[in-house]
Amino acid sequence: MKTIVYSQTGPSSVLRLVDRPLPEPGPGEVRLRVVVSGVNPTDWKSRSGATSSLAFPEATPNQDGAGVVDAVGPGVEDLAVGDRVWTCMAAQGRPTGTAQEHTVLPADRVTRLPDGVSFDVGASLGVPAVTAHRALTVAEDGPSRLAPGALAGRTVLVAGGAGAVGNAAIQLARWAGATVVTTVSSPTKADLARAAGAHHVVNYREGDPAAAVREVAPDGVDLVVEVAPAQNAALDLQVVRPRASIAVYANNGGDEVRLDVRPNMVTNARWQFILMYTMGAQALAAAAQDVTAALRDGAFGVGEEHGLPLTRFALADTAAAHDAVEDGVVGKVLIDVG
Known part of the structure; x- marks a missing residue:
């Protein structure tokens, strides 16, 4: 062979x-x-x-x-x-x-x-979809499994919605009933994020991105799927609600993150770091089952038409x-x- x-x-x-x-x-x-x-x-x-x-x-x-x-x-x-x-x-x-x-x-x-x-x-699927599933199921007040309605009434912020994990997070969160906000760096990537199913798209290089997110979610977002914590930590703390989780799956933009104690403490923010290879068998099995359920529902696609x-x-x-x-x-x- x-x-x-x-x-x-x-x-x-x-x-x-x-x-x-x-x-x-x-x-x-x-x-x-x-x-x-x-x-x-x-x-x-x-x-x-x-x-x-x-x-x-x-x-x-x-x-x-x-x-x-x-x-x-x-x-x-x-x-x-x-x-x-x-x-x-x-x-x-x-x-x-x-x-x-x-x-x-x-x-x-x-x-x-x-x-x-x-x-x-x-x-x-694989790395992007399993990582996205884990990011969407670590919130303190959120579900441990995804299914239609599991994220109903919640707002999810996906940083970098034009990337593979961001795309998977948008599609899975939308399938689970969340309101999905995403940040991107260009109009072209904004089009891709919308094609993936994002309800609201914010170009973080224009205007005040925190204000734009807060306009959509005045009480704050419930969960952040974060690709660039070094760059976005301050923004995330400006837009999360109390007991929100910030799920970090990559280190785009730098390997070191400075976290101010008081703002995190006041909101009871949870920073959850994610690496698929050390997630554990139970989380991997849950992701495989839920992602496959989304496939059966026709909720996950690839190609430009799906962002x-x-x-x-x-x-x-x-x-x-x-x-x-x-x-x-x-x-x-x-x-x-x-």
Whole structure:
């Protein structure tokens, strides 16, 4: 089978296309014929060595993907050959990501795709959708699961609504009944956020963004999905209501955050930091179930019409796909494998 591998961390040039034997699933595992592989910032950061060292003599990148189960190992009962599925964390603690024609995964990292949901959608879930789900379910007074009506009567502020996690947060929050406000940096990104379903869009480079958010939510927002805490901490405290949660999933704009004690104390603000890889099995399972329910309801889509433009590459061009994500391409980068 064709696979992308690297045997040392570094720039995208360490990636190479090779032939490897077809792997066989062991107990509790399934083999996935990959149709589409999704690329996230975590993929190029891991490959570069920025966030981790290489734990295996050879590794295949990319955490997310979608395809068809074509073999099951002993003890697997909930999945069968022919099932269309999506996966996340394919390469977490393992050398076998989704940038290859077949990959072997633990069965609990694979979730069925509902009928009619494309492989493009499936490969775009994973890191963004699971992270967004977690961000939307950590509030003190909010739900621990998402479903229609779970966020009814609540206002969610999504920072960076044109990004992949921001897009997923908008779509999931809208499905769960929230009023969704998002901040963006340009008119083009504002159009994408509206296409995702945001009710109100604020360009933070114009006027007074805190006043604009407060105009929509005079009593304050219930939850912030935050991509840039170093830049936005002061703004967040100006717009949250008492007992609001600020869910931080990235460090865009800086690694250090200064938090003033008194304003946070007065509002009983909760800062919740999120990393999918240390979330825990219960949170991961809940996200997979709820995101799949949103798919069944037709509440989650990809492509420009859903606010998430797609940029495609061939498997042999995985290095260019990684470079596109590292360079900040807007939307989702997908690799056509199958």
